[in-house]
Amino acid sequence: MVLVDYDCCRCRNIHSVQSKVSELVEQTAAGKAKQQTWEMGGRGMITVKNLTFSYGKGKQALHGLDFTVNDGEIFGFLGPNGSGKSTTQKILTGILTGHGGFVSLFGQEMVSSRTHDFFQKIGVLFEFPYLYANLSAIDNLKYFASFYPKQQARDVFELLDQLEFKKDFLKKPVSSYSKGMRQRVSMARALISNPRLLFLDEPTSGLDPSGAVLFRKIIQEERKKGTTVFLTTHNMVDADLLCDRVAFLSNGTIAALDTPKRLKEKNSSHQIVIHYLYHGKRRERQVDALELEKGLSFPHEEIISVHSQEPTLEDMFIQYTGRGLS
Amino acid sequence: MWKGFSHLLKKDVKMMLSGKFFLLALLSLILYSCYINFIYVNVDQENCRVYLYDPNNLCSAQSKYINRAHSRQELKTACSDRFSIGIDFSADPPEIYMLSSGAEKTDRYRAMWGEAVLTELTEEKPEIVGSYVKEERSRREITAEFLFFELSAVGFLGLASVLFKEKQMGVIRVHGILPVSKAAFILSKLCVFLWSDLIFTCLLTWINVGISDSLTILPAVLTQAGILSLIMSLTGFLCAVLLSDFKQFSLFYLILAVFASTPVFLAGQTGVSWKWLAWHPMHHLFTAMKSAYFGKTAASFPYYLVCIAAIAILFYGACHILAREAAKEG
Numbered sequence: 001m002v003l004v005d006y007d008c009c010r011c012r013n014i015h016s017v018q019s020k021v022s023e024l025v026e027q028t029a030a031g032k033a034k035q036q037t038w039e040m041g042g043r044g045m046i047t048v049k050n051l052t053f054s055y056g057k058g059k060q061a062l063h064g065l066d067f068t069v070n071d072g073e074i075f076g077f078l079g080p081n082g083s084g085k086s087t088t089q090k091i092l093t094g095i096l097t098g099h100g101g102f103v104s105l106f107g108q109e110m111v112s113s114r115t116h117d118f119f120q121k122i123g124v125l126f127e128f129p130y131l132y133a134n135l136s137a138i139d140n141l142k143y144f145a146s147f148y149p150k151q152q153a154r155d156v157f158e159l160l161d162q163l164e165f166k167k168d169f170l171k172k173p174v175s176s177y178s179k180g181m182r183q184r185v186s187m188a189r190a191l192i193s194n195p196r197l198l199f200l201d202e203p204t205s206g207l208d209p210s211g212a213v214l215f216r217k218i219i220q221e222e223r224k225k226g227t228t229v230f231l232t233t234h235n236m237v238d239a240d241l242l243c244d245r246v247a248f249l250s251n252g253t254i255a256a257l258d259t260p261k262r263l264k265e266k267n268s269s270h271q272i273v274i275h276y277l278y279h280g281k282r283r284e285r286q287v288d289a290l291e292l293e294k295g296l297s298f299p300h301e302e303i304i305s306v307h308s309q310e311p312t313l314e315d316m317f318i319q320y321t322g323r324g325l326s
Numbered sequence: 327m328w329k330g331f332s333h334l335l336k337k338d339v340k341m342m343l344s345g346k347f348f349l350l351a352l353l354s355l356i357l358y359s360c361y362i363n364f365i366y367v368n369v370d371q372e373n374c375r376v377y378l379y380d381p382n383n384l385c386s387a388q389s390k391y392i393n394r395a396h397s398r399q400e401l402k403t404a405c406s407d408r409f410s411i412g413i414d415f416s417a418d419p420p421e422i423y424m425l426s427s428g429a430e431k432t433d434r435y436r437a438m439w440g441e442a443v444l445t446e447l448t449e450e451k452p453e454i455v456g457s458y459v460k461e462e463r464s465r466r467e468i469t470a471e472f473l474f475f476e477l478s479a480v481g482f483l484g485l486a487s488v489l490f491k492e493k494q495m496g497v498i499r500v501h502g503i504l505p506v507s508k509a510a511f512i513l514s515k516l517c518v519f520l521w522s523d524l525i526f527t528c529l530l531t532w533i534n535v536g537i538s539d540s541l542t543i544l545p546a547v548l549t550q551a552g553i554l555s556l557i558m559s560l561t562g563f564l565c566a567v568l569l570s571d572f573k574q575f576s577l578f579y580l581i582l583a584v585f586a587s588t589p590v591f592l593a594g595q596t597g598v599s600w601k602w603l604a605w606h607p608m609h610h611l612f613t614a615m616k617s618a619y620f621g622k623t624a625a626s627f628p629y630y631l632v633c634i635a636a637i638a639i640l641f642y643g644a645c646h647i648l649a650r651e652a653a654k655e656g
Contacts, residue, residue: 119504119505132495133495135340143337
């Protein structure tokens with residue numbers, strides 16, 4: 001199946017539309033190949049089988065989750081508030097105990113893996129920037145880095161520089177920082193130990209667009225280094241741009257799990273909408289993908305735009321979870 | 327573990343410095359010492375005044391502690407302060423006239439003093455109480471009371487305030503995923519506050535009891551101070567984590583101060599005795615502290631056993647609720 005995946009382009013004729021379509025077919029094939037690698041199953045960094053958790057009688061938060069996160073993968077964990085995302089992350093980070101089912105990280109079952117060695121291998125970015133407000137960025141990072149072996153810890157200044165942290169504020173107390181600056185220091189704290197497994201909860205929250213782009217770049221760089229990333233977010237742009245696979249969580253169960261592209265493809269209407277001029281008037285034509293494959297010809301003077309009707313990840317979120325983004 | 331522990335200690339000292347805790351302790355030390363040296367030892371040192379009304383000159387006693395009253399009315403007026411003792415020789419047999427101070431024990435001592443003055447059985451130094459000069463006794467007594475107050479109320483507040491800050495900043499959650507144990511996180515705080523309390527105890531005792539006299543009592547005093555400091559710090563820790571906001575915490579602090587410490591102070595200061603005080607844990611800690619200042623070994627083996635058990639239970643509870651706090655939502 002072929003999908004057109006570009007908007008607002010101006011094409012002079014139908015041939016250019018078809019050549020774009022061919023390019024996209026190739027890109028989709030490449031994406032499929034990459035997806036197959038995940039499906040074949042690389043080394044499992046996180047393995048979760050029939051994970052259950054209850055906060056008390058009648059307060060079942062997780063109803064038997066099954067998923068695997070491969071080594072070096074960016075795995076998106078998406079779901080509305082109260083769906084069980086945080087509970088799952090807390091279990092995986094060793095904060096929450098008393099779960100049912102099987103959970104293994106780094107090839108070791110969770111029950112026995114909550115050791116100093118385990119905590120040395122993970123990095124966690126919380127939803128809110130938790131830092132010592134009376135200490136500076138440097139003092140905060142030096143303090144948190146001090147719990148890791150020296151050879152493992154990254155250079156504080158280098159890290160803050162990578163995160164484009166304002167140098168004037170390096171020695172000022174965190175209480176004087178903006179939300180974005182606190183988020184940068186928090187990200188630096190999560191990365192300071194060079195973790196093999198990185199848990200990120202709403203990493204771009206509180207950042208301006210350029211900050212969000214920078215964070216996405218840093219997350220991708222981490223992946224290139226071989227770090228596995230478990231990303232919990234409401235931000236569908238982040239999930240779409242970063243994640244190799246995403247899982248939609250709804251009421252403590254996984255409603256869907258696949259690559260963002262595949263999820264969108266599965267739910268596509270397989271149609272494109274062409275806006276064009278004919279006899280000086282603006283017109284619209286809805287074309288089925290099959291029609292495109294056969295070769296499309298229709299009378300027109302100018303093609304104004306070609307829109308794919310592929311659903312967004314947000315549409316998928318609503319479809320699978322039954323709730324909109326808050 | 328110990329490498330991480332030293333960093334925790336360093337951070338906790340920084341937190342205490344930024345919270346002006348040491349400054350507060352220093353101010354308390356100055357305030358208590360000034361009060362003891364300039365006010366307390368100079369008042370309440372007077373012996374009970376003895377007034378004698380003897381219109382028929384029947385009494386032959388010539389003690390310097392006797393004040394003459396010229397009428398029954400004058401005697402009554404002089405004794406209206408509930409402190410002075412009146413002896414009425416106009417009655418047959420002579421009567422002791424005294425308004426109650428409110429404490430039975432004190433009234434008995436007052437009556438005994440009146441009789442001693444009358445029979446001229448007062449020694450050269452009537453202010454000697456037990457083996458201590460009265461001023462010395464007062465100094466030890468009030469120092470013990472101030473130390474108990476400082477450790478139980480201010481010490482409790484000190485650790486709780488530091489922890490409350492950490493809780494509000496959310497950094498407790500970060501410690502949940504750091505390669506450092508929860509026990510080390512609690513121990514570092516306890517160590518910092520314990521050292522601070524022990525130094526405070528030494529200084530308060532040296533300044534107000536005297537360096538040479540302190541040397542003999544300090545080991546026992548430091549032991550009691552250590553026990554009280556650990557118990558109160560751990561209680562403060564539990565309260566700060568369990569209570570959701572500072573308003574609730576302040577209310578709890580007030581309840582603790584009013585209902586837990588006040589009866590103990592009242593009993594200690596006024597001689598009021600309540601049977602139920604025997605079941606009040608703070609009363610035993612207070613008595614042990616006072617005894618330590620007087621060089622007595624009042625604290626028994628079961629007392630130490632209960633204290634160690636209480637510290638262990640509180641510590642276990644602190645570890646448990648710390649883990650719960652780390653797992654809380656943001």
